[in-house]
Every structure is written in C-alpha cells, then in structure tokens.
Amino acid sequence: GARLPVFERIFELAFKYRPVVFEQGDFTFSPPWPAAATVLVVLAAAAAVAWTYGRVRKTAGPRDRIILAGLRLAALALILFCLLRPVLIVRAVEPQQNFLAVVLDDSRSMAIADRDDAPRSAFVREALGPASPLRAALAGRFALRFFRFSASTDRIADPQALTFSGTRSHVGQALQRASEELAGLPVSGVVLVSDGADTSRTAIAGALRLLKAAGMPVFTVGLGREAFARDVQLGRVDPPASVLKGTTLVVDVVVSQTGYAGRTVPLVVEDEGRMIGSQNVTLPPDGEPATVRVRFTAADAGPRLLRFRISQLDGEQVSQNNVREALIAVEDRREKLLYVEGEPRFEMKFLRRAVADDKNLQVVTLQRTADRKFLRLDIDAPEDLAGGFPKTREELFAYRGLILGSIEAGAFTPDQLRMIADFVNVRGGGLLALGGRRSFAEGGYAGTPVAEALPVILESTKAPETFLAQIKVRPTRLGETHAATQIADTEQASADRWKALPAVTAVNPIRRVKPGAAVLLAGGGGDAQVVLAYQRYGAGKALALPVQDSWLWQMHADMDLEDLTHETLWRRLLRWLVDAAPDRVSAIVDRDRVEPGETVAIRGAVRDAGFLEVNDARARARVIGPSGRETELPLEFAVDRDGEYRASFVAEEEGLYEVRLEAMRGKDSLGGDIAYVRSAPSDSEYFDAAMRAPLLTRIAEETGGRFYTPASVASLPEDITYLGRGVTVVQEKELWDMPFVLLLLVGLVGGEWLLRRRWGLA
Secondary structure, eight states: OOOOOOHHHHHHHHSOOOHHHHHHHHHEOSSSSSSHHHHHHHHHHHHHHHHHHHTTTTSSSSHHHHHHHHHHHHHHHHHHHTTTTTEEEEEEETTSSSSEEEEEEEEEGGGGOTTTTTTTTHHHHHHHHTHHHHHHHHHHSSSEEEEEESSSEESSSSGGGGOOOOOOOOOHHHHHHHHHHTTSSOOEEEEEEEOOOOOOSSHHHHHHHHHHHHOEEEEEOOOSSSOSSEEEEEEEEESSSSEEEEEEEEEEEEEEESSSSTTEEEEEEEETTEEEEEEEEEETTTTTOOOEEEEEOSSOOOEEEEEOOOOTTOOOSSGGGGGEEEEEEOOOOOOOEEEESSSOHHHHHHHHHHTOTTEEEEEEEEEEEEETEEEEEEEETTTTTSSOOOOOOOHHHHOSSEEEOOGGGGGGOOHHHHHHHHHHHHTTOOEEESSTTTGGGGOOTSSSSSHHHHSBBBOOOGGGOOOOEOOEEEEHHHHOOEEEEEGGHHHHHHHHHHHHSSSSSESSSOOOOOOTEEEEEESTTTTEEEEEEEEEEEEEEEEEEOOOOOHHHHHHHTTTTOOOOOHHHHHHHHHHHHHOOOOOOEEESSSEEOOOOOEEEEEEBBBTTTTTTTTEEEEEEEOOTOOOOEEEEEEEETTTTTEEEEEEEEEEEEEEEEEEEEEEETEEEEEEEEEEEEOOOGGGGTTTTTOOOHHHHHHHHHHTEEEETTTTGGGGHHHHHHOSSSSSSEEEETTTOOOOHHHHHHHHHHHHHHHHHHOOOO
C-alpha cells in the first residue's frame, strides 16, 4: 500500500503523533498532583543549581558557569514540563458510529495509463479492493457507503462494480448526491477519488457552498499526473455552423503538446474518411498553445461531420485527444445580392462576369442609365425593381447582400439611406461599398446613416477630381490568413500572387478606419490607402473596397487570359459578405452535440418581412431522428424575449437529428429553417486530462478536508478520525513521553557533563 510522506513519518517518530493531531488538539496540562507543589520543588532545585555553580573553583569563568547553569536549568524545566503531564485534548470520530461516503470517478479518463504504465483505475481496484489495507482501515473506523459518478451518480455495493466507461464527469453533482443520500445520518465526511476532470457545464462553487454549510468535509484523492510527459492535443476548433456549398474555409485549430517541441506533423481534415484538407504543423514549445490555420473546401451539400486529426506519435500517453470533430451544415442554395450602380463602368461588367458561373450566388444588378431609368439584370420576375431601388424594408430585406457602386447618396431618399443602414444593423445583411467618383465622401455619404455603418472614416473633400492614386495592393497580416483574401491554394502562394498583381487606382482618399474595424488589404510601400476594410455593425457586417478598377486584375496586359485570380477574389468576397446573414425564421439548437439521452433545447427566432419580431406566430418543429422516426413539437412563445419560441426534446438514439422549423401567421407562412444536432458519446474526458490538483485542493480546502495523492493516502483514515464530523469522543493524548522529550533531556544532561569534563569541573 501507499506509505506516509517522509516528513510525516519523521514527525510521528519524534513527536509520537502525526501533525494532524497537533493541528486539531488543544494543548493543556493535567498533573496527577498539585501543580504548585511541583513548581516549588523544581524552583528549589533551580536555586540549588544556581548556588552550586556560583561556588565552583575559580578555574571556571563567568561565561562557563552561565552555560553550565543554563543547561542544568533547561533540563530541570524539561522535567517540570513532564511532571505537569502535558496533553492534547482532541475530538476524535467514534469508531463504527459514523458513515463515510466514498465517491469514485467512473469515467473514461480513469483508464488513462499515465503513471508506471498502469491506468488510474488500478489504484481504485487495488487500494479499495477487498484485501486492501486502506479499505480495511476505513472500514474499521466507519460504515462505508460507495458511490460511482460520471454524468450521473449512483450507489454501488462495491468498487469492483466500476467500469470506467463514463463519458462525462460531474463532480459537483456527485458530491451533492452523496451528501443528500446520507442526510440525517451521522456522517464524518466524503472521500472523493478522481483525477479532477470536471466536464460538466455547471460551476462547482454552488455545490461547495452547500457542503460547507452542512459541515461536510471532502477528502480528495487525486489520481494521475499533473502534466503528461508526452502528449499532443487539439484544442478549440471553431468552424462556422453553416456555409454555402463550394466555400473555401480557413479554420483555426489550437494545438498544444509536451515532449515533441519542434517536430513537424500533418494536421488532416477528413469528411467521412475522405481527406479534404491538410496543413503541416511545427509543434510549439511544451505547454504553449499554437493556432494553426487549415484550409479546405466544403464541396458536398448537407450536414457534414468533419474530423480534424493529428496521427498518434511515438510514446504518446493519450491518443484520443488528437482528434476533434465538428458538424457543419453545407447549404446548396442561391444567395441573392443587390448591386446598385450609378453609371456604366467596367467594374460592374467584370464583377458580374467573375461570379456568373457560381451557382450559389445571384447578383441582381440595378444600373442607372438616365434620370429615374435603370437597367435591371438577373431579376427573378418582371416586376422586380421596376421602380428602381427598393422603397420598403420588405423589398430590400429580401436580399442577403447589398453592393453600392459609384452612386451618390443623393440618389437615395433619407428613408432609403436609413433602410440601407438597417439592412446591416437589423436585418443582419452584408453591405459592400465600392470605390468610384460618386462613392464615399465624394458621393456625399458623410453624415448619413450609411456612413455610420461603414468601417472607414469619411473625410469630406471639396475637389474630388483632384485625387487619383495608383495603388499596389498588399494584404495585411490579417489579410494574409483571411479566407476572403486568399487568392491561391496556400497562404504563401496567395502572398506571392498578391505581389505579382498589377496596380489599381482609387479616387477616394480613405486613410483611416473606425475603432473595432479591421483592414485586410492596403496600399503597398508608403501608401496608406485602405483597400479593403470591414466591421461588424449590429447584426451584420459592412465592407469598404475604395478602388475603382479591380477588373485590371483580369484584363491588364500583364495578366494571363486564363488567370482566375479576379474570379477567385470576388467569389470568396461575396460569399463571405452574405455568410451568416439570417433568414426570417431561424432554428437554433443550444448544442450541436449531446450525449444519448440528453435534452436538446430548440429556439426559434421568428421575424416578418421587415425583420421585426413576431410574437403571434405558430411555430412547429419536426424532429427527424437517426432511424427516420419523426416527432412533431409545438414551440411556445418565450414571454421574456420578443420573436422567440422554445421547445425541447430528448435525443434518445445515437446519430444525427434533423430539426425542421416552420412558422405561420394565420394562414401565411413566415418561412422555415433547418438545424442539426448529433447524439454521440462525448470525448471530452480525454481533453485536458491531466490530474487537476488545483480543483481537488480547492474542494478539500473550502470544505475543511484535505488533498491526497496515492503517495500520501495512507494517512487518510487517521486524518478523517480527527478532521471528520459526526459522533465524536474527547481524547487526551499524552505528550510527556514523546521521544523528542527524552532525546532533548539526554542531550541537555549529556552536554552539561561533557562540558564539565572538558573544563575540569567533573
């Protein structure tokens, strides 16, 4: 079995009892005869010592006499200490009169073999097995009650029944459950045996407050290493919940490791076993997380379960944390954007040509040809935009993106300018402002609601014709890694391609961006011109691209006729512009992955054509399970939030659930949406799976218990005897016969005798 720490063993050898007895006891004297008589006898002896050493031969100087007298008096004081019978008064748990809850971690992480090639569960089986000295010592003092916990907590008859297969650990719930189970009984405390990996979403502070208020000490036993010797872990992976089919994504993956610093390994992205992306990763220094960007294309429509994986390395102690999974909905639909131009120009022609073959983008174009006359292209119906730019929110908000070309602010009414700002702020759409003679400040937008939405600062100019800048465009640090501005297959190839592109021109001097805005493209060299900037504005995003001839990247004499840089940039830019723009009805699940048997909360956000919240709708969800079984769920209006409806269901089967939400107002359909959630055993037990000593120490300290490891757990039974609660008895612990007292007395008397011999006084 485990042994006591060296310090405690030495302390007990010298002072007869372990430190916990001294910490909990009250020191006092309990002499068998009158204390005053004992003191008088010792004082008389001390006076005799002083008189004796005062009359020694002259060969001993004053210093020698003082030292010898001091040693003799110290010995007498020690004898007086013993004669007064010093004791410690302690309260100890009365044997077999109290219960002790033993709460055992039954989760997957307990199967990790991170110490001497033995799993953490081996300690539980050995130290709490039928023939274990530790279990025998506990059972000799307490009535034991065993509990197992992972996602739930249950009573068990014996620790041998544990399977160590739980997919989650709810430590706070386990402690509360054990405390409630034994409520009303004399309980000395709770022993928690775990690696401390609490994977619940509930803070443990509430459980600790209840235990502290109930006077229930928790004695924690931590298993496993506090840090792995060799391990690679994928941390956060945060792809978007939904994307358009064919979108190229750049996803950040957090990688950390110990024991493999500097090694280069491939990070692979798989879709149903098929590799769709890969990125070489140079592993960071031990304990320092690094963010890796991996690129791939969402080519197949529907819900896609993506796996981000680094293969297991030699000697790695945990391989399950090398994989992260993410569920992405790839939508094969056509997104409508409205492009408004105030004059015929090449930019409009080549922008439309760049996205003409993209089946997921529909750029409806409204070009002014004369006063109140417009050319309409790619419209759905003859009446669309017949009166020019939309005059109602409902008509404008039917689009998901809006592009403003070279058209002045005066071409819009004040209501339309406010509608454009609300298109971003309220509707959640994407706004892109292009450069031109009638754009930005030169188009009179300064001080308008549109200027509020834009990410750049408009500086009014009195002579718009005087500014013309030739710009060699370069991506910023952010632009080098952003999916919208990567124009080649890799970051390096994209950076090289930007350097090779010809210069473009700008007639709008844009030098500054607003706080919170980000710049993706800028003028190269000493040119401070902003080329592409964006910001979040309300529910949507707004972009500014103040150049007037990006078409040169297609038609310049230096460009190859087969070069697709211009098409690639515009397709990625417009897909990003409309990304995450919501529908009128949105289906939202609280998590995209749950355990089988857990409850899934559904929220429906319902808005009308003007994107105002609707509180009198009828919302229903059709939940289609992995086996094809369908369930109809009515959603109830959430009185605390406008336009929100709620329901829930239990994901009993393992697999993918499809949630189809529809909303009606009277007999009219307001729209629908689809959300997905996967029911599968959680792998969270394998992430950050080192023993969490700080959490276990906090649990013990806040409740009045102690923290142990396998090396120190042998002292647990005796510690609970003196630290525990329940039925207790008062004990007196004799201190006069401590080995330390005898050794000190021998040392004082022997020291005096040796000095007397040395100085010729013996």
